[in-house]
Amino acid sequence: MNKTDRQLAIMLELQRSKVIRAEDLASLYETSVRTIYRDIQALSEMGVPIFGAPGHGYSLMEGYFLPPIGFSAEEAVALLMGADFIEQRLDGDYARVAKAARSKIEAILPETVREESTRVRETMRLLNAGEPRTGLKEKDILGQVRRAILERRKIRFSYKKKTPEADGNRESNREVAPYGLAFAQGNWMLVGHCGLRQDIRHFRLSRMTNLTVLDTPFAMPQGFNLNRYRPQDDRNEHIWIRANPEIADKIAESGNFYIESAEERKDGLWVHFRVRAPEEILPLILSWGGEVEVMEPESLRCRVREEAEKMLKRY
Template identity: 75%
Template sequence: MNKTDRQLAIMLELQRTKVLRAEDMASLFETSVRTIYRDIQALSEMGVPIFGAPGHGYSLMEGYFLPPISFSAEETVALLMGTDFIEQRLDGKYGIVAQAVRRKIEAILPEQVRVEAARVRETMRLLNTGEPVTGAGEQDYLGQVRNAILERRKIRIAYHKKMPDLDQNRKSLREVAPYGLVLMQGNWILIAHCDLRQDIRHFRLSRMSELIVLDERFEMPHGFNLSHYRPPDDRNESILVRAQPDIVDKIAETSHFYLESIEERTDEVLIHFRVRTPEEMLYLILSWGGDVEVLEPESLRLRIREEAEKIFKRY
């Protein structure tokens, strides 16, 4: 942090905390107490009304440095919860940035709005706020991939994929040109052009075990826009399930990506799904227990029966 940024940050911190000791500011900005003294003197010479009280610390004159814009309590909650989300989901660099943004937002708020926003925030929270939702290893890959995208550099990854009909993962090495990152259903997905497949493919960061940023550069395809990108829908196989009415809501909540239609009858419900392969829904269907029955395809009925027999033998 350069001198100008630090001096601005000092003013923001003084407005946010009202009274702050030089030692505390030195610790916060990772500099010496003497440097803080020089910054305070420089700010005072520029006309910033900073007052010092021996044994207490420094403070700004009440009403100084009013924000150029104002936020309502609800707008403030939206901004602060946004920083919470960024801190949870992105890599460490943006976690630090989110903390700095949160401090700046709180610093420019009038006392009344800050108190009201804090009261509103107490009524809601993001899950796992105290710890990162995105795993540490995944966060590391996220940072490396993000930089590779910005620098237009290819990456080499070791990717693990579950094989249909096999209780094992297949590991493959891929060299890809990373186009963008998407957070979908709680998972970070890399959209990239795969040299092996010669096409755009999707890779879950959580399934990567190795990642190397290469020196080789790539050009982004003309007209590619991540915001407008829509992958082709290759869910070409159908599954038909009979379900008890009282479990339909649970099925809809947990399988909305695959859900095609729901047909209600007198004492049962028929649910149609579209999938890439029937095995995609094997363990999801098993989680619904005896309240559902697979009607089609027959191959999935047999797989469900095999898994049920395995469970029965264990118990």
């Protein structure tokens, strides 16, 4: 990053942050603290009202804003495609905001940049990773959950798990303190503290019904940050399958979260999975038909055999 770009970036960071230290700016822009001091001095001499408090950091004078900044064609494409994604995946409130933002961005672009960004966008398409767009019902749930998170209010809903519990039931009622939302592998997930399990749990929005936002408030755990949160890995079941090497690409393209490794041996492609319960991966194994064989555990071999016998009876 050259000096001019770095000084503009420092101005933007100061406008975004109330107070920021020179050490943090140096780390952010990968330069020395002495260089940051020189940049701050240069900006002050250009008339930018920057205040420094020893031991605290730098800040901009309240009410000071940078003039509108132009976008390159690549920057415009990034913003416009981001607006497309938000319109496809978020609830109605943000979909409307995304549409309005897209119109405003397109309106302020110089004609040459607008034409170039249009040309670039015509060569790229935002696909949904094999998943349909977020449905209207799921978007409604997303909007309610999002507002409950901001208002720090608990929610109650019915939840249908992918695999049944020990008692055979798949559906249960949950009361949850919602901490945040994550979009993973084409699905919206709620991260929150479950009253039933007395621990942090993850819930797929598409499996939630009868959602109610309660008046019961909750406090976010001190120091909790969704971007830094890492769930405990409880995938303790190991599964080995032997596959026809000709479907190696198909297995790799599945992008399955549970795949640990794949190794081609003399007798075929050996794939190692790590799961919470073997039932989680049963549909995937069945989808590969006779091209794969479960080697371990024996219990899963029996399950596959049972499903194959059921299918044989139907045909």
